[in-house]
Amino acid sequence: MTPRTGPAAGSTLAFVESPVQLLNVLEWAHTATPRAAQERTDSVAPPSVRTRHEAAAGPAGEPAHQTPGAYAPVPLTPGALTLVVLSPTDPMTRGQLRRMAELARNEGYQVRWEEARGGPAAPFQTIGGLTPLLRAARRIVIGDPFSRYVQLLLTITRARHLVVVDDGTATMEFISQLARGERLVRWHRRGGRPGARDIVFAPVSASARRRLTPGRRRTVEVFSSMPIEAAPDGVRITANDFGWTRSRFGPPRITKGADLVGTSLVETGVVDPDRYLEAVTSLARTHGATRYFAHRRESSDKLHRLAVETGLEVVRPDLPLELIARRGPIGRTILSFPSTVVHTLPLALAGTEVKVAVCDIDPAWLTDHASPRAQGFLSGVTGTARDVHRLSAVTAV
Template sequence: MSPRAGKPGPTPHTLAFVESPVQLLNTLEWAHAHAPTLRTEEGPGAGFTLVVLSPTDPMTRGQLRRMAELAREEGHEVRWEEARGGPAAPFQTIGGLTSLLRRARRVVMGDPFSRYVQLLLTITRARELVVVDDGTATMEFVGQLSRGERLVRWHRKGGRPGPRDLLFAPVSSSARRRLTPGGDRGVEVFSSMPIEETPRGVTVTANDFSWTRARFGPPRITKGADMVGTSLVETGVVDGDRYLEAVKALAGAHGAARYFAHRRESAEKLHRLAAETGLEIVRPDLPLELIARRGPIGRTILSFPSTVVHTLPLALAGTDVKVAVCDIDPAWLTENASPRAQGFLSGVTGTARDVHRLSMVRAV
């Protein structure tokens, strides 16, 4: 695939930026929900330009390429940017996008915490900004915007900002101002997550995964249980040994046979899980919502606190699949975990609808 795949077309009213498969999925869900408006603005086919700011992780890149194929099938132009392909890549990417950014009337983004996206926001003159789900981080983003706080990911350890944070602070502050409604500038949050603090002037639109349900399934349901992996070890929140013991205990208690790995889970960790738990490790080629909807999928899906405890019940609505979530024991947290980690993870579980709560397993 060439760096800028897709047929050139007229300047789009809508320009979308994604950096992960889930962001791209939720951009397609947003487009499906707003199809009448897009048909009017963009013309026949209701397509717009979707820019993939490609990461370097092979698993993420693979899923993004599969999602890009689906986006093209839906009539959207996909522009693939090797945005992290070397020291000069950011300058080349931003330079190549500047003209589009300045002419676009609406910008859709999947990760307002991304420094790349924040930098692009300083260029655009778009009067409409849309934030689509990037998982549980959306909950934190909306809360921080409501409280007027600087944009910081929830799993980052508290304390003083580092040198890079201080250097980037003016850009981050500018992005936060751009994401605050005012004058003729509107902000929409398109989310399947529970949002309790809605910033003044922000429009919140519910993502019910109607595109996913229309496009895939219903799935074939097996009798057993499947488990969903998490990257909490990789982000430094949960101790690796404790996590392995918890997975082993949970899988044994519920007879799980398969473990759907998160795209950020390390190969070493997954090898240990396979060897010590006997679980079949599955590396999905698409976001789990689509994998589950295509099937086959277990009658019970086991998960620790993560985005999927909110999204899977929506994607699997109308089926007999049960999503069960197990809380994180505070003893599993690392000494480097953010002071906010336990409260945030508990909130992810506590606000989930249509899930079964499991007793906390004890990892020794």
């Protein structure tokens, strides 16, 4: 475990709870360090990637939504970033986080692993141990503004600079809710009545939302590969072009076949499991897919059934898919349902011959418990994806 050392002056604390969040902190740090400006000719996005971000970036990569004089980016000085992993209990996620933590240490960053959910007393011990760092940090980077853990930590910090890095497609919903002044609720939970825990936690959530709103003494930056057309006044949007990933990995060896990317829409109660299995089977047969890259939240029972009934080789990646694909080998076609990867994979694989194809979610696949907003949100994820081939919803086999 990392020694409990205090942060240096002008330090940056980053809180992550998933491998993708940690990856995107590394991407952000790659662009925020002074050396990134010197190496810009090496890490600048290819033309196809820059076109991908025309809505989010201005000439020469200058971010949009920036009022002159309203935001002064603070460079990330070497050794000033500490990554705090608020470890979940899921073994798959923990394994990927361990691997990502190794990569972060190799980049020269300090990593502090917190067993934040290791028992009833763990949250109190974690928060108590982090309080001095939170109060001393100049800048806070977070990967999930919807996390209650993160929201609670935000009420402690005095940092004047806040950065939100991508936690997948949830970033799009966060920006929308922040702009409308709404309470922060994950998209697949919207439409339901708040539970008892939601009501008790409401003051903390409201406080976190205020801290994530830019003001005279606070700056807010969103570092994202998602298509963000508009942002609240004062929020700086910086485009993530996966320059760190492309500079460290690949280019990959490309195979002739197709690979299929799994989703946790069944586990979140949005899509019916039988309909999902039918769709995967049809996609695999139509496009000749042989491998199925499982989402880290997919259940073992579902994956076992999928392997038996479809004949697909189920692969549990030990790193985020963007890194797996960039390392290779990877299929010439990557098939996906609406998810974050339809936005990120074209960026990570820019300059290669890999094609990303996304399959729409048929409304008939949705469960009775799915949020009323589910179909519209998923359609928006697909419709806003660029550099991908769009497939119609597949029919049952």
